[in-house]
Amino acid sequence: MFSSRLLRRSFIASAKRYNSSIAGLDASKVKVTKSDILKPLVANKDLVFGHTFTDHMISADWNEKEGWMAPEIKPYGSLALAPSAVVFHYASECFEGLKAYKDKKGNVRLFRPDMNMARMNRSTARIALPQFDGKELIKLIGDYIKLDERWIPSERGYSLYLRPTMIGTQEALGVNPPSNAKLFVIGCPVGPYYKTGFAAVKLKATTEFVRAWPRGTGDAKIGGNYAPGLLPQRLAAKEGYQQNLWLFGDEHQLTEVGTMNLFVLWKNESNELELVTPPLDGSILPGVTRDSILSLAKQWGEFKVSERKLTMPQLKEAVKSGRVQEMFGAGTACIVSPIKAIEYLGEELAIPLDPSNPESQAGPYTKRFNDAIMDIQYGDVESPWSVVV
Structure with missing residues (x-):
């Protein structure tokens, strides 16, 4: 096959x-x-x-x-x-x-x-x-x-x-x-995606609807991928959540958040600090911001960087045991979108932001990724990624 x-x-x-x-x-x-x-x-x-x-x-x-x-x-x-x-x-x-x-x-x-x-x-x-x-x-x-x-x-x-x-x-x-x-x-x-800086969002992990599936069209940026998400988005908003966290399969595999790629920074099962994003299996859009974040993280060399399968039960256990440090979505419109809570099967899970600053709306690495990419986009840091017209 x-x-x-x-x-x-x-x-x-x-x-x-x-x-x-x-x-x-x-x-x-x-x-x-x-x-x-x-x-x-x-x-x-x-x-x-x-x-x-x-x-x-x-x-x-x-x-x-x-x-x-x-x-x-x-x-x-x-x-x-x-x-x-x-x-x-x-x-x-x-x-x-x-x-x-x-x-x-x-x-x-x-x-x-x-x-x-x-x-x-x-x-x-x-x-x-x-x-x-x-x-x-x-x-x-x-x-x-x-x-x-x-x-x-x-x-x-x-x-x-x-x-x-x-x-x-x-x-x-x-x-x-x-x-x-x-x-x-x-x-x-x-202008800025957030008028007053970062605004962390709350997600509803949906088990009723599916955004995409392996070998489908989830990795293509086609209009037909977006209209089916409007009803779940409306239903989530009625319950006070800004975005859907899209799950797939009986294991409730994590895929994307709203129309963005998903990242989790946590202490994994081996107690290693790890940045994880779902793999490009045909159901995930290969985002430009996604690729940029992975490249920057590998350049920094401060934690393990992985593209691998992650399920919602695994994430729930990690949240409850205090191993999750930051979560965010990533895309062109906002660069990064910090996540502060996820509703899953009737239970709301609190996601840490910045323990050192209770007023912060983004974790330190989430903000660092945002600032590093913006510095390149606006030419404050020269990079082959920034093309002068």
Whole structure:
């Protein structure tokens, strides 16, 4: 039997072979149309995540006979799609999320954009959408950012959130790989995920619903993974919990927290200080922030770093015996999200934050990971992860 990793490689290889004889995405052919009327900027204090969009957008169409058409940077506006477009009926859609930052010298930076491009191509391959050259899309994003640079806040903690998206646009009912697709990128200025710094969250460990499963689509960033989580999220909120802790299988295996990757810092069964995150078994999204945290932790060399299976009963026992030191979620929007409590089978488990500071909303390592990544994102610490546009 194929492993989930071999299956993913097979999807990508077949997609590349399919597209090898047709035109690839080419940033040098971009057509730029500037907006005649520029929108007023929104003050940093008034920014709401995902509610304000810049003046322009990137757009490129694809069809199976000719490949990629010349891309465009044009005024931000509505898409014209037929009611029969496959995206509406079969969830033929995937997306990415990354940010552009402005450093103290006024340079614009992207954080590990190559990883976003590679993950998006894995997502498109998984749902039979076309592949594209990630380097060319990064070039297009660079051109777009330069045109809409005024929308990138210069204050630390603020950035321009970028949302590359691909949809199937073929006008036909029928469950088949789309013969037409559209790639577009929009951007919105955003502030800190938490307006007043860290705010530790409470989780509901859900046993009634499942987010993803091995060999499914949990490792692809597709729209179809997110809508099924809305009802569990609403139910958790009614009980006073900010996020779901997604469990899987009869053993109640830990997977993700909300739409983020999960990390546990604890004293393991051998009394070693260990940072644990669930393994990439096909049900876990390979987050850019996740990879960055694992890399930093290995560089620091201060504790064991593991990607391995962990169950909720194991975590419960560790909490009760005082072995859990910190827990947090990790993702692009917030970098890290500290966890202070988990409800599991009717019992609420308290997760430590910072014993040395009762007022703190984050443990010392949670905050350290956040600060280290932000320093790189804003160019305060030079790193190959930070790409100047």
